[in-house]
Amino acid sequence: MFDKAITFKGKHGAYVRELAKGVQILEKDVTIFKTNIQVCLVAPIIGVLFNRRATADKSTAEDTKIMPETVIKHQEDLSYVFKVVMLSLKDEDLSDEKRIDRAFRYNYSDKVSESDPSIEEDKLEAMKLFDEYTLGGIEVLHEKVYKDDATREHYLENAYEFIRDFYNDVYAEETEIVTE
Amino acid sequence: MLLKYMKLNNFRQYKGEQTIDFSTDKEKNITVILGDNTSGKTTFVQSFNWALYGQTDFITKKLLNMDIAVEMPVNSKREVSAELVFEHEENQYRLVRKVLYMKKSNGVVDAFGETKELSILDKIGKAKVVEADEIDNVINNILPKNLSGYFFFDGEKIEKISEKKDMKDAVKNLLGLQALESAAKHINPANVSTVGGKFRGAIQDSADGEFTRAKKAFEENIRKKEDLVKEKEILDEELQKCRESIEEARNEMAQYKNLDGLRKEEKKIKDYQNRAKEMIKSDKDMIKSRISSEAQSFFIRPLLEKSLKVLKREGDIHEGIPNLTSKSIEHILHRGYCLCGTKIEEGSEVYNHIKKEQSYVPPQSVGTAVRFFKRDSEKTLKHNNDFYQTVESYIKRIKEAEKDILAWDKDLAKIDEQLMSGEKADSVRRNFERLRLNAARTEGKIQEKINAIGRCEQAIEINNTIMERNMTANKRNQEIKRYLDYAQAIYTYLVKDYEIKETELRTALNTKVNDLFHAMYHGKRSVVINKDYTVELVVADEAHASYEMKLDESRGLETVKNFAFISGILEIAKDKIISKNVDLFDDEPEPQEVLYPLVMDAPFSNADEKHVSKISSVLPSVADQVIMVVMEKDWKYAQDTISNKVGKQYRIDKKSETESYIKGE
Numbered sequence: 001m002f003d004k005a006i007t008f009k010g011k012h013g014a015y016v017r018e019l020a021k022g023v024q025i026l027e028k029d030v031t032i033f034k035t036n037i038q039v040c041l042v043a044p045i046i047g048v049l050f051n052r053r054a055t056a057d058k059s060t061a062e063d064t065k066i067m068p069e070t071v072i073k074h075q076e077d078l079s080y081v082f083k084v085v086m087l088s089l090k091d092e093d094l095s096d097e098k099r100i101d102r103a104f105r106y107n108y109s110d111k112v113s114e115s116d117p118s119i120e121e122d123k124l125e126a127m128k129l130f131d132e133y134t135l136g137g138i139e140v141l142h143e144k145v146y147k148d149d150a151t152r153e154h155y156l157e158n159a160y161e162f163i164r165d166f167y168n169d170v171y172a173e174e175t176e177i178v179t180e
Numbered sequence: 181m182l183l184k185y186m187k188l189n190n191f192r193q194y195k196g197e198q199t200i201d202f203s204t205d206k207e208k209n210i211t212v213i214l215g216d217n218t219s220g221k222t223t224f225v226q227s228f229n230w231a232l233y234g235q236t237d238f239i240t241k242k243l244l245n246m247d248i249a250v251e252m253p254v255n256s257k258r259e260v261s262a263e264l265v266f267e268h269e270e271n272q273y274r275l276v277r278k279v280l281y282m283k284k285s286n287g288v289v290d291a292f293g294e295t296k297e298l299s300i301l302d303k304i305g306k307a308k309v310v311e312a313d314e315i316d317n318v319i320n321n322i323l324p325k326n327l328s329g330y331f332f333f334d335g336e337k338i339e340k341i342s343e344k345k346d347m348k349d350a351v352k353n354l355l356g357l358q359a360l361e362s363a364a365k366h367i368n369p370a371n372v373s374t375v376g377g378k379f380r381g382a383i384q385d386s387a388d389g390e391f392t393r394a395k396k397a398f399e400e401n402i403r404k405k406e407d408l409v410k411e412k413e414i415l416d417e418e419l420q421k422c423r424e425s426i427e428e429a430r431n432e433m434a435q436y437k438n439l440d441g442l443r444k445e446e447k448k449i450k451d452y453q454n455r456a457k458e459m460i461k462s463d464k465d466m467i468k469s470r471i472s473s474e475a476q477s478f479f480i481r482p483l484l485e486k487s488l489k490v491l492k493r494e495g496d497i498h499e500g501i502p503n504l505t506s507k508s509i510e511h512i513l514h515r516g517y518c519l520c521g522t523k524i525e526e527g528s529e530v531y532n533h534i535k536k537e538q539s540y541v542p543p544q545s546v547g548t549a550v551r552f553f554k555r556d557s558e559k560t561l562k563h564n565n566d567f568y569q570t571v572e573s574y575i576k577r578i579k580e581a582e583k584d585i586l587a588w589d590k591d592l593a594k595i596d597e598q599l600m601s602g603e604k605a606d607s608v609r610r611n612f613e614r615l616r617l618n619a620a621r622t623e624g625k626i627q628e629k630i631n632a633i634g635r636c637e638q639a640i641e642i643n644n645t646i647m648e649r650n651m652t653a654n655k656r657n658q659e660i661k662r663y664l665d666y667a668q669a670i671y672t673y674l675v676k677d678y679e680i681k682e683t684e685l686r687t688a689l690n691t692k693v694n695d696l697f698h699a700m701y702h703g704k705r706s707v708v709i710n711k712d713y714t715v716e717l718v719v720a721d722e723a724h725a726s727y728e729m730k731l732d733e734s735r736g737l738e739t740v741k742n743f744a745f746i747s748g749i750l751e752i753a754k755d756k757i758i759s760k761n762v763d764l765f766d767d768e769p770e771p772q773e774v775l776y777p778l779v780m781d782a783p784f785s786n787a788d789e790k791h792v793s794k795i796s797s798v799l800p801s802v803a804d805q806v807i808m809v810v811m812e813k814d815w816k817y818a819q820d821t822i823s824n825k826v827g828k829q830y831r832i833d834k835k836s837e838t839e840s841y842i843k844g845e
Binding site: 031032033034035038041042045046048049077080081083084085087088096099100103104105107156157159160163164166167170171 | 464467468469471472475476478479480481482483484486487490491493506546549550553556557565567568571572575578
């Protein structure tokens with residue numbers, strides 16, 4: 001896992017571009033990340049926090065690609081995020097053991113194929129979930145930062161407000177984990 | 181002189197016979213004639229000049245109405261006439277002036293002959309016809325031609341009345357000083373073609389011709405000095421004008437001072453703005469960097485807590501076989517037998533079981549992985565995350581800077597406004613410098629003239645001495661010298677007398693002007709006529725008697741001032757006429773109640789509403805009879821103030837360029 005190029009299709013591709021590489025149309029830099037890969041490191045977390053999943057949008061041909069070299073460079077970080085997602089995603093029916101299996105035991109390398117089909121199935125499920133939370137997180141980020149304002153005038157302020165609200169929910173009081 | 185009526189016939193655009201009766205009422209002494217520009221206002225005022233003196237200021241001299249001139253058949257005659265009836269000192273005068281025009285066979289219309297008639301009806305009804313060549317005298321005694329200009333005014337003259345040159349001429353006229361001036365000129369021993377000059381010419385020359393040489397040099401230098409003095413006067417005037425312009429420019433500049441200061445300020449503010457913009461840019465960048473590097477650990481916290489809980493609940497993670505890696509299993513499967521020695525055949529149950537184990541073995545052993553995970557997670561949780569605070573402080577700073585930039589934009593806009601007008605300041609300043617340069621140059625030239633005049637005077641003196649020396653050489657010369665001395669004394673006396681009378685009159689005029697000025701204009705300003713006939717409005721500050729401020733004049737104020745002059749001069753002119761006619765041998769001259777009219781064209785053209793009503797309020801008192809030709813729009817403002825003093829009202833109805841009619845209202 002995390003040894004190949006990552007591609008975001010359709011609207012998610014557009015979102016990532018806006019969040020990290022800037023949209024040429026506006027001639028303004030309204031990015032809040034420096035590179036695309038950084039979006040990948042944050043989006044899955046946001047997806048889980050807001051319990052948002054999304055599927056790839058195949059409607060348009062546009063996509064945003066992250067080169068394999070870049071992915072491999074961040075492989076450790078991405079794996080870490082993957083583990084966190086698997087352990088903390090919201091699913092009341094999911095056993096802790098299964099979570100740990102997904103996070104630590106499964107070997108997601110292509111070279112390894114499973115003799116036990118149920119394991120294979122679960123592996124695929126895990127990877128699918130991760131992708132879906134990633135895309136969901138991308139959507140949430142886009143919504144929170146750009147808020148449907150075509151001028152994108154307050155993007156930084158919105159980002160700040162997003163951070164602030166999260167801080168107030170999570171850090172300001174020593175409360176239980178709050179996920180939306 | 182009280183005007184009763186004027187009857188015009190075919191006079192310029194007044195086609196046919198038209199009569200205007202003037203109000204002779206003592207109280208309602210104003211006659212108003214309304215007319216717009218080009219309707220014939222000026223023509224009307226000029227008709228008085230023509231009736232009385234046979235002269236007009238028209239550019240085209242033909243008086244016959246154009247329509248008549250075009251319509252009349254060849255070889256026919258048409259008449260232009262003006263009949264003026266007025267009352268003076270209990271007598272009634274009827275003055276008629278006529279010109280006959282004839283159309284020649286070539287179609288050209290020319291004046292044929294001019295006639296004038298004057299008949300006087302005395303208070304008991306006896307009529308007397310004045311002889312044609314006596315008429316001018318009689319009229320001049322009533323209203324001298326050279327003073328008539330102060331009783332018949334057209335609009336332009338009003339504007340110029342207080343200009344230096346016209347003022348000077350007015351005073352001279354009023355004083356009847358031309359005669360004095362001529363006498364002095366005539367005698368002036370210093371000049372060549374005068375009485376004095378003639379005397380000098382009669383002196384016999386000495387044997388060696390020294391006297392003649394000296395006389396020649398003397399006269400040459402006299403002429404040269406005359407020329408130089410004239411040239412200097414011109415330069416003086418130039419300098420005066422230049423100095424006035426310099427003052428104007430200086431005042432203008434004062435408005436625009438601090439241009440440099442503004443520019444510096446603008447630059448400073450722009451620098452601030454740029455720095456602020458730079459800072460905002462870099463702060464935004466910093467925020468991005470922070471987000472890029474710290475957002476993950478910021479957001480991940482709740483998930484880490486949950487993750488660790490999950491791991492804790494599971495207890496000790498099934499380590500699996502320590503250090504058993506996928507590679508190890510591959511090796512075992514490949515070699516075909518287990519650690520315990522059992523054969524492993526591909527596809528067998530043993531094989532499959534070991535294969536299964538492989539999926540539980542990531543490149544790292546699970547326990548290790550978990551241990552690393554826990555360690556990293558706990559580290560993250562422990563780390564005092566100031567991500568939010570940092571972002572907040574950057575955002576706050578950015579907001580402040582943006583606010584500042586907006587405020588500076590406002591400041592820049594203000595400065596810009598001032599600078600724009602400031603560009604004009606540059607040209608004003610350049611003009612100022614140029615004028616200063618001119619003034620300096622002119623001063624230099626004046627100095628040259630003064631020096632040259634000095635040299636001439638020296639030469640005059642020297643040669644005069646030589647001449648005098650030679651003059652006493654014989655008896656005849658001595659006699660002539662005595663005559664010359666007499667001439668000099670008379671000349672000196674005349675000049676002095678002129679100066680005294682001039683000052684007297686100027687002062688009297690000044691007083692009268694101020695009387696009327698203050699009647700119209702309430703305030704601390706007064707009119708001052710200087711020795712050189714420049715006119716100023718000054719403010720006398722009672723607290724500091726020697727401190728006077730010169731003030732700018734608005735156009736309306738200008739008109740008020742000029743009007744004060746008209747009335748001042750008029751009064752003095754009146755006095756002069758009266759005093760001239762007083763019998764010198766009359767021990768107790770009766771106070772003459774002599775009335776005079778004032779005929780004006782458009783006295784208000786440049787005044788505003790406020791000033792119009794001020795002028796209007798004093799109009800009735802300025803002259804005994806006021807005949808006023810005004811434009812409708814100006815009358816609007818005057819009307820309210822003086823309609824109760826209007827005895828008669830007319831309107832000039834302009835039908836075409838060639839036809840106007842005066843209609844009563």
